[in-house]
Amino acid sequence: STRNCPCKMSQLLPKNPLASPVSEGMNSRIDSLDNMSMDNFWLEVENIKQSTEAEQEECSLADVKTQEEGEAEAEWLQDAGLSNLLGDHASENDNIVLLSTLTKTQAAAVQRRLDTYSRSRRRRNKHPVRDVRDIFGVVTSEETAAEKEVPSKDQLWHNLRTSSVQRNNQDYSCTLRSTGKEEAFNMDVAYSEQAAVLLKGSFLPESRRLKDGNALTKFKIPKGRLGVTRIGDLSPQDMKKIPTLALIELTALCDILGFELKRNKAAKLKTTEKRLFGVPLNTLLENDQKLLPNTKVPLLLQSLLSCLEKRGLETEGILRVSGSQTRIKSLEQKLERDFYTGLFRWDDVHQNDVSGLLKRFIRELPAPLLTAEYLPAFAAVQNIPDLKQRLQALNLLILILPEPNRNTLKALLEFLSKVVARENNNKMNLWNVSTVMAPNLFMHKGLPNKIPEGKEKQLAEGAADVVRMMIHYQDLLWTVSSFLVAQVRKLNESSSKRYQFCDKRIKNLLRKIHADKDKVEKSQAEPSKIVKAHASLLLKDSLEVHLNNATRVADVLKQFQKNLCQNGWNIVNTVNLLKCNNSVDCTNLLLYEVGGNIGEHCLDPDTYLLDLYHINPHAEWIIKQNPSYPRVF
Numbered sequence: 001s002t003r004n005c006p007c008k009m010s011q012l013l014p015k016n017p018l019a020s021p022v023s024e025g026m027n028s029r030i031d032s033l034d035n036m037s038m039d040n041f042w043l044e045v046e047n048i049k050q051s052t053e054a055e056q057e058e059c060s061l062a063d064v065k066t067q068e069e070g071e072a073e074a075e076w077l078q079d080a081g082l083s084n085l086l087g088d089h090a091s092e093n094d095n096i097v098l099l100s101t102l103t104k105t106q107a108a109a110v111q112r113r114l115d116t117y118s119r120s121r122r123r124r125n126k127h128p129v130r131d132v133r134d135i136f137g138v139v140t141s142e143e144t145a146a147e148k149e150v151p152s153k154d155q156l157w158h159n160l161r162t163s164s165v166q167r168n169n170q171d172y173s174c175t176l177r178s179t180g181k182e183e184a185f186n187m188d189v190a191y192s193e194q195a196a197v198l199l200k201g202s203f204l205p206e207s208r209r210l211k212d213g214n215a216l217t218k219f220k221i222p223k224g225r226l227g228v229t230r231i232g233d234l235s236p237q238d239m240k241k242i243p244t245l246a247l248i249e250l251t252a253l254c255d256i257l258g259f260e261l262k263r264n265k266a267a268k269l270k271t272t273e274k275r276l277f278g279v280p281l282n283t284l285l286e287n288d289q290k291l292l293p294n295t296k297v298p299l300l301l302q303s304l305l306s307c308l309e310k311r312g313l314e315t316e317g318i319l320r321v322s323g324s325q326t327r328i329k330s331l332e333q334k335l336e337r338d339f340y341t342g343l344f345r346w347d348d349v350h351q352n353d354v355s356g357l358l359k360r361f362i363r364e365l366p367a368p369l370l371t372a373e374y375l376p377a378f379a380a381v382q383n384i385p386d387l388k389q390r391l392q393a394l395n396l397l398i399l400i401l402p403e404p405n406r407n408t409l410k411a412l413l414e415f416l417s418k419v420v421a422r423e424n425n426n427k428m429n430l431w432n433v434s435t436v437m438a439p440n441l442f443m444h445k446g447l448p449n450k451i452p453e454g455k456e457k458q459l460a461e462g463a464a465d466v467v468r469m470m471i472h473y474q475d476l477l478w479t480v481s482s483f484l485v486a487q488v489r490k491l492n493e494s495s496s497k498r499y500q501f502c503d504k505r506i507k508n509l510l511r512k513i514h515a516d517k518d519k520v521e522k523s524q525a526e527p528s529k530i531v532k533a534h535a536s537l538l539l540k541d542s543l544e545v546h547l548n549n550a551t552r553v554a555d556v557l558k559q560f561q562k563n564l565c566q567n568g569w570n571i572v573n574t575v576n577l578l579k580c581n582n583s584v585d586c587t588n589l590l591l592y593e594v595g596g597n598i599g600e601h602c603l604d605p606d607t608y609l610l611d612l613y614h615i616n617p618h619a620e621w622i623i624k625q626n627p628s629y630p631r632v633f
Helices: 017-031 039-058 071-079 092-099 104-123 132-136 141-148 153-167 191-197 242-257 281-291 299-311 325-338 351-364 375-383 387-400 403-421 430-442 456-472 482-494 506-512 553-566 609-615
Strands: 182-184 218-220 529-534 543-547 589-595 598-602 620-625
Touching: 039 325, 039 351, 039 430, 039 456, 071 104, 071 242, 092 482, 104 191, 104 242, 191 242, 191 387, 242 387, 242 482, 281 299, 281 403, 299 351, 299 403, 325 351, 351 430, 375 387, 375 430, 375 456, 387 403, 387 456, 403 430, 403 456, 430 456, 482 598, 529 609, 543 553, 543 609, 553 589, 553 620
Parallel strands: 182 218, 529 620
Antiparallel strands: 529 543, 589 598, 589 620
């Protein structure tokens, strides 16, 4: 028999024998989970089955089928911003702008998908796809022969290792980790480039799987001269470029690790007459924004989480102990009727019923919160043997998520962290919370969820472990890597340039691309600089800033604070700017980089401004007040 459990959890399969250490590492990790109770997981599965048995006809998402070769590559190229390569009238300039920003490993990943797509089209005897060589001219027979020759894994590793070592002397070797030890999590160099540095077969299986969150490896992002960028620090127009770049990087990372990244095809959603449950996130937010502009997380979810935070965090077994299914269904109907009128009384609802409504809201979404396309990839992160590389893959997957899904997931994970923090009272540690929430995130009534007999335990534990990582490492996962920010800058710089195409081919371009470097090129001839920081919303005057190699954003904000208090500047807006003793609250101020090769970038207080000036000399610097609402929302 088969068991109803997370769907398609093994979509990332080893492509060749070189990936065998991965499966060995996976088995050793799963063996270490034997003593960890999965009772909560299976109890939650049974609760889900009982609550949905009578509602199967309401399934709102058609079965999702795995894509065939060629079809998958075509959709990948489209999602990666390279769809013009598939047509007979390609716009070369658009493709070149993106390709010119890629690292060597990313370019190799793009080339593989182009080659696979071309071969599949020829095999099906369809109209020949436009060969990329046609775009950039005729090549010699020697070049054609070399193009058909696929580099071996050994050659790829050797070439990438050599080129990467020349670019960066840092050590990315995988080592067994000591419990509780803090390690650096490098975001300056592309993850795939870091993985390429590793010697073939150097992956060491990590056998630890612990229930105690405090014993998990601690990672710290080393702050470079340009600081750290969090999700929300970039402008919406720049953030729109991140998912495309993250998809290419994730694919390159999987290629280096020896995995095949397979995605589900998006399915059309059926309409529903409901207003809250079973409604697409985009529709929910559109309706909510009519009532409360700038809403980033559905108001219903915010209300559910707020109610649980006020009265449920101390409740023993919260999330695990199921409420009454009859009451939960009745409450759902009342919410549909009264939520937007403000007549629904949360104080009258039992906390276990509220947690049941929360889980039901997540499960009833027409498409999974982690999206139908990438749910298999999230589930398959468990197959990556090294913890740091699992987190790298998760970081990229979260960046790929649509903004509504990403914001909603973050709000949920922040709440789950608060539940874990009250473990002494509610008896829900990190592993308990993860096993309860995993079925709600990885099972979906609109997706096939049968798995072969004998794999239930391994895949269930893997899904719970992915949830555990998302809860415990959410601050790290909601960071935009410096190498991605550097690529966004290159995209912005290159978009206005015109490229010459004579006697050039994409293949040659891909070979010549080197890794992005978010390193600072210090100018010996210009050790200092005088610039102006504007604060037009606060002051009529500008702040003159003398930059040197030690000037940070925090220093400028302190200088602004000092001048504001001592020099009698004409303040335009003092709302939330002054403390009760009439002193300026510097922590309520932020410095933004605006224009040049970036749209708008909220700067880390530890950013060194002379280094930033050298990278983006045409930007304006603007001081603004910190938004009063939570930035994730």
